[in-house]
Amino acid sequence: MQLILESLFNGLAIGSVLLIAALGLAIVFGLMGVINLAHGELMMLGAYSTYVTQLIFKLTPLKQFYNSYVIVSLVVAFVVTAVVGIVLERSIIKRLYGRPLETLLATWGVSLILQQFVRSVPLAYASGLICTILIGLIFHIILPKNSLTYSQARIAKVSSWVFSILLGLLSANWLSSSISKLGRASARNVDVTAPSWMRGGFDLWNITFPVTRIVIIVITIIAVFSVTWFLKQSVWGMRIRAVTQNRSMSECLGISTETVDVLTFGIGSGLAGIAGVAVSLLGSVGPNVGGNYIVGCFMVVVLGGVGNLLGTIIASFSIGIMTDLIGAGRLLTIWPDMPAPLATTVDFFATTSMARVLIFALIVAFLQFRPSGLFPQKGRMVEG
Amino acid sequence: MSITKRLFVGLSTIALGASITACGGSDQSTSCVDCDDQVTVGILHSLSGTMAISESTLVDTEKMAIEEINAAGGVEVGGKKYEIKYIVEDGASDWPTFAEKSKKLIDQDKVPVVFGGWTSASRKAMLPVYESKDAFLYYPIQYEAQECSNNIFYTGATPNQQSEPATEFMFKRSPAAGKPFFLVGSDYVFPRTSNTITIEQVKSLGGEVVGEDYLPLGNTEVAPIIAKIKKALPNGGVIINTLNGDQNVAFFKQIQDVGITPDNGYYVMSYSIAEEEISTIGPEFLAGHYGAWNYMMSINTPASKKFARNFKKRWGSDRVVADPQESAYNMVYLWKAAVEKAGTFDDNEVRKALIGVKFDAPQGPVEVMPNHHLSQTVRIGQITSGGQFKILESTNGPVLPQAWNQFEPSSKGYACDWTDSKKGERYPL
């Protein structure tokens, strides 16, 4: 019993990381049919935002709130990656709708640039850039467009951007002067230290439950619930679902598909940011951190099928549990007297690297029965 | 096919041919050996990719050593002073690229010596290049040995200069003495070979290795490994850690969470964690665990302090020095000493002259042995909460290097000696 419980918890822990990482990817894929290869790099940006937030919270005026920086960084990471995602969508992906393979390549290019960007640009200036874009976008939304004449609107637009650039520069300057670590470019991995209440674990039924893992599970659950609520209950969620089901018909009914695209991509990217926070609590933060998780996300998406959150959830947890069962060699403990040939096979795969091989083989085998994943989309399209 | 198409084919072929010829022509003479009073050496480490973080520190140290030598007048050969210039090439954390860039440095730049490499895989990739072209590589990292090339000079520790004393310490004198061992490593050659040796050694000491596991490079999901450790070592024990780079961060953060800590009787001995890594991982996760090196920043000698001070002065006050950097520093000086002893830059002469060269390194005296390795002092340290090692033990003077391991059955009873043409790479003792 204890064994099963421990195994279940470990699987849940691994699975929740996979789920939070794959959630955004799956939503974007479901709506736009686009796989964002830069998703891992958005996670990386989220992880770096956690790092920057942590450093800001070490400054004197905020020091007393240091223990709660993780919660703030969730918001920061969401906003930062959502902004980057929106810029990405508006500048590149918009041009490539209907050409998913090209999108794949373009986003790979973006991922290379983002990786090199964090290596060669000091974090303070990167944060300043994000600030500029964020403030500029906010002005873009709040500026009253109808009441102004053409020339007035132009002036307002230009001055708002000038203003945001100034603010961005100011914030970059402030960051680099008050936190010297952020003022230099570095390819070095950095470290996010969890606040003291998140370290350690507590024992229950002879099992140690690490607090970090539990926090991540909770974050994942909240994220999944809010996304579900948003999609099912809110107006824009309804519009997103409508566009997912039939783009041209929704457009005919007056839904601005462009806004829906921006919104979806922004949310998908923002979720990558939240995944970045989770990941930063587990390991180090570096330019390659996203690449470590992206293939796991792909496996989840392939197994879970398109456009169904439940599929994504079940897929993540089953992959998580399988990783634990196979990789930690638990099968042998659960079933000690399995026949010898089977036991040697299980033993052969009982390392983390070989577990991946086996899981992939199982997924390919599974696809032979259910080619479109766990929950295939139903519809009348020719292409199933 | 239309005429234009054909025309295009023709034109592009000609253009290709022309560009190749042009490149071939223009790529000559980017460097000059012995032109006047300069000598150009090659530096080959990863400046991009996953290994860039570690390897760039070596480039910094090698540059510093070269600058120091130049400031002191350069290399003196045949009564003439030569200034050292260097060409830095990027291995891009990709083993085949290391081989490619080695070929470039040897064939095109015609450098007399290359300082380079970090991972064993990169060295193994470069080795055939240097052997087939009979060139000379200096390799600065502690490694698994079981290799003794006439064309490589190894300034890092062999297992008997790092892992063996460390294993013995853990088994006999550490707080976890006599307890079972668990071996964790990244999935590549150094951890695998090093662990094979450790298993044999623990067996001969009368101890028990209860498990080993390897994490694929680039994977940071350590939960299954931690589960295995908890199962295999329910009452504490020794964990020998040969994980690489950022995998260490995930590992140490998460073992602390599940209670695998010195307080609960679990002691981790790491072979790849030096001062640089301690500051990245965070001392609060590492305090109380162990490390074994030839050089530690906390060595309290004038040479050691000067090395650390100069490095900070040159590259910034928040930088640290560690064992790999010290090896890299030594090898530049050892090369200089050998060239001066040989009186020429010629590979073969320098190689002969190198054996027996002594140098007062930051770690203490080192000497080049006939098997192309260094005799070095071994130190065992415990990581303090200040991010440094508290040196618990150090060997009485330098330890002789063994290129062929004496615990591993396949190499037991063999040794390497390049000064005797009858002995060579591998001969029975």
Add this chain to the structure above:
Amino acid sequence: MKNSFTNKRLFSFLVWAAIIAAIIAAPSILPVFRLNLLGRYLSLAIVALGVDLIWGYTGLLSLGQGIFFALGGYCAAMFLQLNSATNFPNQIPEFFGLYGVQQLPFFWEPFRSSLFTLLAIWIVPASVAAILGFLVFRNRIKGVYFSILTQAALLVFFNFFNGQQKLINGTNGLKTDVTLLFGQMVGSDSMQRYFFWITAVLVILAWFFARWIVRDRFGNILIAIRDDEARVRFTGYNPTLFKTIVFAIAGGLAGISGALYTIQSGIVSPQFMTVPFSIEMVIWVAVGGRGTLLGAILGAVIINYAKSLVSEALPASWMFIQGGLFILVVTALPEGVLGWMQSDGPRNLLSRLGVRRPLSTYPGLEERGKDEVKL
């Protein structure tokens, strides 16, 4: 007309003469290091041809060609290692001794034969590709789904090869430079010159082969699958079969390419199966021009050449350049450079800059021949 015909013949003869002369002369013009690089890039052109066949013509974006590339390399390298392992204990390559392996794993036994190896270099990757392809295509998995599945497969192969020290030397991979072939050291300059010639000839052969494939009915079906697979199926063809065949062909080409690349770079290792390398293969084709075979060859050679030049000068900037290239090519030049040129790109650019194009009126049309008119 007759006159122009002989002109064409003469012209193509001249082109081929120039190419052959360039190939023969290259070793004496280029320094060894650059010749070796050129040889390696030419061998990469073969894998690019395969990518072009499956992506440019059939519309299957495989991000896992590195699997087949590496398999070909492993076959060649193991043959060379076995061939020169007579001095080692148990007559097996040296590295096995490090892991305490006494006997050669059974599946390597046949690689002692050179004939078998020559066949295995392309048959092994082609059959792996065929099996993988069949399992995937059978279920009508395609598009992005297919791409990420191939990428996952790539990573799995990488993990497997990386972890299997006792079978294939794990991360270290297999070296070929100090092995012997016909009593000569493979890494020696004279051998490398022969390899260059062999590579150059094979690139030309592979180009002819690929052209032969796409020229006829078969090629038309491939293009039809790319453009509308459902319609092909309704017309009575079985797309699965064609896709599997072309995927296997691309796999075989990748294997040959990998073997040539391995003997010239001196090492094959799981690094050939990393994700970036396989995606790079796609960008060579994309830049050169998808759906144009020559574009694939030129793209592979030129981009790799640029990469080695840039990374010598400014190592950090290559990632930016490469990333920018990916974005630029798919947004601005979806047909690649060659495709852009063939589809009147330069003239459009000129006309944008104010240079008028000559009017295509009736008499001119007839004189120049119909296929010249593309408006």
